[in-house]
Amino acid sequence: MSATGQGASAESATADRETVISRIIDAPRELVFEAFTEVRHLSHWWGPEGFTTATRAFEFRVGGEWDFVMHGPDGTDYQEWITWTELAPPERIALRHGETRDDPNAFESVLTFEPEGTATRIEMHTQFPTKEQRDEAVEKYHAIEAGRQTLSNLAAYVTETVRKGAEG
Template sequence: MRKKLLSRRKKAQSPITAKTEGHILYLERKFDAPRELVYEAYTKAEHLARWWGPAGWTVPVCKVELHPGGSWHYCMESPDGTVKSWGKAIYREINEPEQLVYNDYFSDEEGHIDPEAPGLLITLGFHEEDGATKVVNRAEYASPEALRNSLNMVVAGMNQTWERLADYLQSIQSK
C-alpha cells in the first residue's frame, strides 16, 4: 500500500505539459529514472511492447531497427481486440542517449506507409534533471489545422502512454 501511495505522489509531481506553436506540439514530462534507461525504453522492442500506447492497449507486434534509415514497426491492439492500429517510424537521427528524430506514419501490417495520412516529424529529447529524466517530444504537423484537429486526442493518448512508461520504469527499477 505504501508503495502505491508513493507512486501516486511521484506521478502527481510530474504531470505532462503541452504547448503549441503554429504547427508544432511540444509535450514534456519528467520520469523518475536515469536517462539511459528511459532512452532504452524508447529504443528496444522488448521495452516498447510493454508500455507503448493508451491504457489497456497492447503491442503484439514491435520490431525495431535502430539506425538512421531503420524503422520501428508496431501494432497497437485495443483492449477488446477489435481494433488494430499499425504504425511505422523511420529513424532520421540517433544521438544516444540524448535524442531521437524520426518520421512517424500510419502503416499496414506489411509496413507500407499510408499515403493518405501525412506523417509527423518527431524529435525526442532526453534531458537529465536531478537524477531524473525529462522527455521533450516535439511533433511537427503538416499545418496548424492538422495539429488543432488532433490535439485533444494526442495529448490524452500521450498522457496515458507516459503514465504506462512511468509505471514500467518503476517496475523494472525495483527488480
C-alpha cells in the same frame, strides 16, 4: 535560442502545427532511453492506457523502421510505422511517424532526454504537416492526452524496472 530574429519567426511559423508533451521520470536517463529504443521494452509500455502493441519489424538505426500494430481497448487495430531520422544516444531521437511508409499525413517528432538529478525529463515535440492535421490529431484522436498516457506508461515501466533491479 533568442526570442528575436530568425528563430522566433521560425517558431511562430510552425507553432500552430505543433504539440509538446513532457514528463519527469524517476529513473536514470540511460534506462529511459533504453526503454524507448529496444523492442523488448516497447511492447510493455507503448501507447495510451488500454492499448497493446504488436511489433512486425524493428530496426533501431537511422533509416531503420518500426512496423507495428496498436490494439485499442475496443478491439480496433491501428497500423503504425516509424522511421528513425536522427539518433544521439542517450540524449535525442528524431522520427517520422505515420500509418505506413508512404503516409502523406506522417508527422515528425523529436524526443529529448535530459537528466534532472537522478531523474530524467523527457520531452516529445511533434510537428504535423498542417494546422488542420494537428487539430484533427488533438481533437479526434486525443493526441495530447494519449501522449501523456504513453509517457505515464513509460514512467511506470521504467520505475518498476529500477525497483526490480535494486531488489534483484
